[in-house]
Amino acid sequence: MSDIHAKLSTSIHDAVRVRLAKVDQRYTTRRRLLVETLAAAARPLTIPEIVATTPRLPQSTIYRNLTILAEVGVACRIPGTDDYGRYELAEELSGHHHHLVCTRCGRVDDVPATATLERALDDAASAVTDRQGYRVTEHRFDQLGLCRDCCDS
Numbered sequence: 001m002s003d004i005h006a007k008l009s010t011s012i013h014d015a016v017r018v019r020l021a022k023v024d025q026r027y028t029t030r031r032r033l034l035v036e037t038l039a040a041a042a043r044p045l046t047i048p049e050i051v052a053t054t055p056r057l058p059q060s061t062i063y064r065n066l067t068i069l070a071e072v073g074v075a076c077r078i079p080g081t082d083d084y085g086r087y088e089l090a091e092e093l094s095g096h097h098h099h100l101v102c103t104r105c106g107r108v109d110d111v112p113a114t115a116t117l118e119r120a121l122d123d124a125a126s127a128v129t130d131r132q133g134y135r136v137t138e139h140r141f142d143q144l145g146l147c148r149d150c151c152d153s
Helices: 002-009 010-021 029-040 047-053 059-070 113-133 148-152
Strands: 075-079 087-089 097-102 108-110 141-147
Touching: 010 029, 029 047, 029 059, 029 075, 029 087, 047 059, 047 087, 059 075
Parallel strands: 097 141
Antiparallel strands: 075 087, 097 108
């Protein structure tokens, strides 16, 4: 087991186990490896990236288990601007963050939700939602542009 996998919080594994048990599913070794792979990634991963990272897991197993993990709120699919969906742990497990999305290659990178950024987003959202009579319960903030690799090419 790698250092990053050893450091993964047991509370995350406990939360995953509980969510799966609620729908009569087990937290198998393969599901645990998939959760650890998503937790170790610095950004949402495509299926091919997950396959490359965890060659012990067949692609069909990854698809099947990601579907179940998404259904119970452990993983979520992040759409890019290309044909690939990307997967990451749900925010309840990984922490609140935002995304940078490359409009050329589809890469999606995580952006930490700093206090300064969250205050600015809350202020901007309040200006709109108050006027419209909405009560915001959560938000997502994705910025679209070109990643470093696409800027250089």
